Amino acid sequence: xxxxxxxxxxxxxxxxxxxxxxxxxxxxxxxxxxxxxxxxxxxxxxxxxxxxxxxxxxxxxxxxxxxxxxxxxxxxxxxxxxxxxxxxxxxxxxxxxxxxxxxxxxxxxxxxxxxxxxxxxxxxxxxxxxxxxxxxxxxxxxxxxxxxxxxx
Amino acid sequence: xxxxxxxxxxxxxxxxxxxxxxxxxxxxxxxxxxxxxxxxxxxxxxxxxxxxxxxxxxxxxxxxxxxxxxxxxxxxxxxxxxxxxxxxxxxxxxxxxxxxxxxxxxxxxxxxxxxxxxxxxxxxxxxxxxxxxxxxxxxxxxxxxxxxxxxx
DNA sequence: CAGTTGGTGGGGAAAAGTGGGGAAAGAATG
DNA sequence: CATTCTTTCCCCACTTTTCCCCACCAACTG
Numbered sequence: 001x002x003x004x005x006x007x008x009x010x011x012x013x014x015x016x017x018x019x020x021x022x023x024x025x026x027x028x029x030x031x032x033x034x035x036x037x038x039x040x041x042x043x044x045x046x047x048x049x050x051x052x053x054x055x056x057x058x059x060x061x062x063x064x065x066x067x068x069x070x071x072x073x074x075x076x077x078x079x080x081x082x083x084x085x086x087x088x089x090x091x092x093x094x095x096x097x098x099x100x101x102x103x104x105x106x107x108x109x110x111x112x113x114x115x116x117x118x119x120x121x122x123x124x125x126x127x128x129x130x131x132x133x134x135x136x137x138x139x140x141x142x143x144x145x146x147x148x149x150x151x152x
Numbered sequence: 153x154x155x156x157x158x159x160x161x162x163x164x165x166x167x168x169x170x171x172x173x174x175x176x177x178x179x180x181x182x183x184x185x186x187x188x189x190x191x192x193x194x195x196x197x198x199x200x201x202x203x204x205x206x207x208x209x210x211x212x213x214x215x216x217x218x219x220x221x222x223x224x225x226x227x228x229x230x231x232x233x234x235x236x237x238x239x240x241x242x243x244x245x246x247x248x249x250x251x252x253x254x255x256x257x258x259x260x261x262x263x264x265x266x267x268x269x270x271x272x273x274x275x276x277x278x279x280x281x282x283x284x285x286x287x288x289x290x291x292x293x294x295x296x297x298x299x300x301x302x303x304x
Numbered sequence: 305c306a307g308t309t310g311g312t313g314g315g316g317a318a319a320a321g322t323g324g325g326g327a328a329a330g331a332a333t334g
Numbered sequence: 335c336a337t338t339c340t341t342t343c344c345c346c347a348c349t350t351t352t353c354c355c356c357a358c359c360a361a362c363t364g
Contacts, residue, residue, distance in 0.1 A: 003212055005189070005236035007252075013323065015342085022320060023238065042221060090343055092321085114234050117215065121230075132231070137224075139231050143194040146228040147214065163312070167352090171311055242353060244311080 002027050004115030009125060012111050016102065017094040018122070024115055025093060028052045034093075038101060039084040041121060045131045046105045048097070048122040050087075055118045097122070154179050156267030161277060164263050168254060169246045170274070176267055177245060180204045185240075188247060192235040193273060197283045198257045200249070200274040202239075207270045249274070 008021040020036075028034075032052035041047040051059060063080070066073040083104070087095040097107070105124060112125040123131075160173040172188075180186075184204035189211075193199040203211060215232070218225040235256070239247035249259070257276060264277040275283075 003215075003233075005233045005238070007234050011322070015324090017322095017343095019321060043226075091345080092343095094321095096342075114230065115236070116230060116233055117220070135227065137227075138196070139192075139228070140194050140196050142224055142228045143232075146218065146225055165313065167314090169312090174310060240353095243355075246311090248352075 003117045004120055005117075007112060007114045009110055009112050011109060012097070012102075012107060016096050016099070017090070018097055018111055018113075019092065019094045020089065020120075021113060022093075024113070024120060027115070029054055034089040036087045036095060036120075037084060038087055038098070038122075039080055040101065040104055043131075045127055046124075047128070048101050048105045048107075050120040050122060051118065053086075058118070155269045156272055157269075159264060159266045161262055161264050163261060164249065164254070164259060168249050168251065169242070170249055170263055170265075171244065171246045172241070172272075173265060174245075176265070176272060179267070181206055186245075187241070188239045188272075190235075190237055190239055190247075190250070190253060190274075191232055192253065192256055195283075197279055198276075199280070200253050200257045200259075202247075202272040202274060203270065205238075210270075 004024055004027050006021075006023060008024075010019055010021065012018050029052070031054040035053040036050045037053060037056035038048055038050045041049045063077060066077055068074055068077070083101060085098045085101070087097070089095060105122060106127060107122065107124050110125055112123040112128050114121040114123065114128075156176055156179050158173075158175060160176075162171055162173065164170050181204070183206040187205040188202045189205060189208035190200050190202045193201045215229060218229055220226055220229065235253060237250045237253070239249070241247060257274065258279060259274065259276050262277060264275040264280050266273045266275065266280075
């Protein structure tokens with residue numbers, strides 16, 4: 001459908017449920033069947049990646065291109081899939097986050113949900129804060145070189 | 153449609169609403185669906201960027217070319233999208249500015265809206281004033297090096 | 305100087321987020 | 335195989351936020 005963007009700080013209740021913000025639900029295509037595939041993010045700083053089902057299928061397409069007989073490819077694949085799980089919305093548009101991922105991402109009472117193009121990212125707000133602040137380069141510097149020569 | 157230009161100083165009401173100047177609305181194409189995508193500007197000095205929906209889609213096209221598995225690209229993407237939000241006009245041609253961006257840009261009662269080609273910029277009038285005055289180089293000097301050797 | 309367009313403000317209905325009780329399904333235990 | 339405990343999920347209720355609508359005033363235009 002359209003890219004995810006924006007962020008919301010939502011609460012994770014005692015039952016481990018997390019609501020998906022309305023504006024992000026609107027970016028999902030009906031083909032995703034109200035289903036997310038979650039796994040761990042690729043960062044040093046821990047976060048959860050959540051792909052709508054149809055976007056996940058594109059990721060699977062890329063994974064299929066890897067060489068299972070290459071040691072590094074196999075390690076990447078194993079790790080990614082080891083953490084993966086499929087989550088379906090309940091009738092209140094919430095998902096139950098797997099305990100292992102909640103523990104991995106060190107999420108407690110509140111979660112920061114960030115729209116990042118083809119997926120959502122779920123962070124412990126404090127960890128994300130430190131991710132932003134501990135950078136040597138400022139956003140202004142990175143923006144200039146990353147987008148340099150293009151528009152924006 | 154056509155480039156944004158000019159400036160207006162408008163008030164932000166208690167509900168966080170800001171009207172979009174009529175002359176700037178006229179520069180928007182109908183494809184923008186009376187919708188803006190706002191995010192933080194790339195400057196050191198804080199301001200809000202507001203792209204009409206159709207212009208934003210061009211930005212998204214650029215973002216899609218970045219490599220999500222590269223650390224710097226990801227940082228840029230995340231920061232840009234973290235601050236992004238989609239705003240739709242109410243029936244009085246106003247948008248509700250997200251609290252986080254209002255805080256980021258230190259906007260209070262009044263906002264300075266500047267037309268800047270493909271987007272609008274929303275500033276705290278005093279911050280924009282100091283941005284202009286604190287420059288060592290004069291406009292005349294910068295103009296020569298930036299545009300020197302080209303037309304104008 | 306009347307009519308139209310443009311900016312500002314606030315009340316109230318509708319939507320979205322949050323939390324908890326309890327039934328159904330599944331796993332563990334004797 | 336039956337009983338008990340745990341987990342999952344539907345439903346209802348409450349609170350907050352958003353946005354639609356109406357009204358007013360100021361400014362420009364013919």
